[in-house]
Amino acid sequence: MICDFSQMKKQNEMLEQKLQTMKQDYMKLQMKTGDFRRLLETMEETKKKNRYARLRKNIAKITASVAAVAAAFVILPNTSASVAHAMNELPLIGSLIKVVTFRDYDYESERNIAHIEVPKVTQSDVTGNPQVQETLEQTLNEINVDIQRITDEIIAQFEAYLHDEQGYQDYIVKSDVLATTKDYFSMKLMCYQGAGSGYQWNYYYTVDLKTGERLKLKDLFFEGSDYLTPISENIKQQMQANMDADENVHYWLHDEIEELNFKTIYEDTSFYVNERGNIVIAFDEGDVAPMYMGALEFEIPSEVLKSIRK
Numbered sequence: 001m002i003c004d005f006s007q008m009k010k011q012n013e014m015l016e017q018k019l020q021t022m023k024q025d026y027m028k029l030q031m032k033t034g035d036f037r038r039l040l041e042t043m044e045e046t047k048k049k050n051r052y053a054r055l056r057k058n059i060a061k062i063t064a065s066v067a068a069v070a071a072a073f074v075i076l077p078n079t080s081a082s083v084a085h086a087m088n089e090l091p092l093i094g095s096l097i098k099v100v101t102f103r104d105y106d107y108e109s110e111r112n113i114a115h116i117e118v119p120k121v122t123q124s125d126v127t128g129n130p131q132v133q134e135t136l137e138q139t140l141n142e143i144n145v146d147i148q149r150i151t152d153e154i155i156a157q158f159e160a161y162l163h164d165e166q167g168y169q170d171y172i173v174k175s176d177v178l179a180t181t182k183d184y185f186s187m188k189l190m191c192y193q194g195a196g197s198g199y200q201w202n203y204y205y206t207v208d209l210k211t212g213e214r215l216k217l218k219d220l221f222f223e224g225s226d227y228l229t230p231i232s233e234n235i236k237q238q239m240q241a242n243m244d245a246d247e248n249v250h251y252w253l254h255d256e257i258e259e260l261n262f263k264t265i266y267e268d269t270s271f272y273v274n275e276r277g278n279i280v281i282a283f284d285e286g287d288v289a290p291m292y293m294g295a296l297e298f299e300i301p302s303e304v305l306k307s308i309r310k
Contacts, residue, residue, distance in 0.1 A: 236253060
């Protein structure tokens with residue numbers, strides 16, 4: 001036993017000495033600054049490619065799931081009276097407006113992907129005021145025509161890229177119901193194009209359920225009110241607060257290039273009304289901040305506009 005212990009101790013000492021030698025050799029290794037920078041750039045590029053690949057796979061899975069759910073919502077009510085009754089109990093399906101997938105456009109190859117869902121908004125309750133119902137039907141028809149025009153243009157652009165073989169392209173279009181209350185219905189049509197880097201832009205639709213009309217931003221305020229100034233100033237305050245809280249957040253607010261700086265919203269600036277009844281101002285990528293910040297939204301607190309809001 002003594003002999004075995006001595007031998008083990010000797011082996012441990014030899015391993016320890018070998019480890020120290022390897023550590024010293026490692027510490028002596030140095031990489032030139034240029035080589036090190038190129039290594040970091042290569043690592044970052046690899047990470048981006050991996051994230052992009054994962055994004056494409058996840059989007060495909062999510063799109064398939066959403067399409068399956070949408071198909072179930074469209075088909076099941078026609079095949080089972082009990083299922084149809086249960087669905088009418090759901091908040092969205094039982095509300096004044098419902099959204100179904102009108103058309104799916106799917107294409108996938110090694111170089112190109114397109115997942116384009118074309119939504120259709122319809123009335124699900126026609127027992128209210130006949131005049132409001134008539135106005136609402138016309139409003140929803142106009143929204144559907146607008147959505148059809150947008151998606152047709154995107155599909156045509158994607159197919160033109162395919163025909164001309166202009167490289168890698170990803171196109172994604174899907175809808176998202178943002179609010180459905182007794183007063184308002186709000187929906188977003190999200191559009192994404194990826195070609196190395198990606199770009200997202202959105203279309204917003206807000207309907208006043210009391211009148212059946214699609215709302216413009218000015219319709220939410222008393223006539224003659226200056227709503228642009230308080231909204232713009234609140235957005236600037238939110239921008240500054242967000243930048244103060246996180247050094248990675250940046251808006252074009254105090255940049256040297258004055259033309260880039262956000263100054264005010266306009267009458268046609270995108271917006272919607274959320275579940276709380278608050279106005280949310282929306283910007284596409286690159287509108288008020290660098291592209292890496294993505295598409296941005298700013299919810300305006302009700303107290304900011306309470307004196308001029310209808």
